[in-house]
Amino acid sequence: MAKVCIICEKEKSGHPVADDIVISTIRWFKNKTNTAKNNTLVVCNDCLPEHKKKREKFEKNLVTHVVLAAIVLLLLFFLPLIAGAGISLTSLLLGLVLAILIIAFAGIYHWPRTTDGAEKLPAAQAKVPEKEEEKKGKKK
16 A cells, blocks of 8 residues: 555655544545545655644634534523523433534544654654665665
8 A cells, every 4th residue: 555645645654644533434435435545644744744733723623613512502501491491301402413513513624643643743853764674775
């Protein structure tokens, strides 16, 4: 399987991307439709700064969506109590459905993490170590 950078889409070695539920779902769908290329997804060293920015944006959006979902859920739980209507099963179910939908919208901005945590490291430490064969090839 070829190693393909998820940003520049070129065959390069780099930091492997974690197969989370979104990536697994996309792979499953592509396998069912016979369009899968079965590439290993990586982030090359050249694209690592851009990957960090996109990952940070995704994490920020995810936190925002979770907070918004919690607010909606709490409002739909407490508003009937404040109005004196008591606990409403309908409002609880509606709140849960809306909270799940709001959190699912964060998936629009999904950006996978690397398995080695390279997006958390400073740029100087995030370099992919060379393989033994590549080092020997350079010495000859």
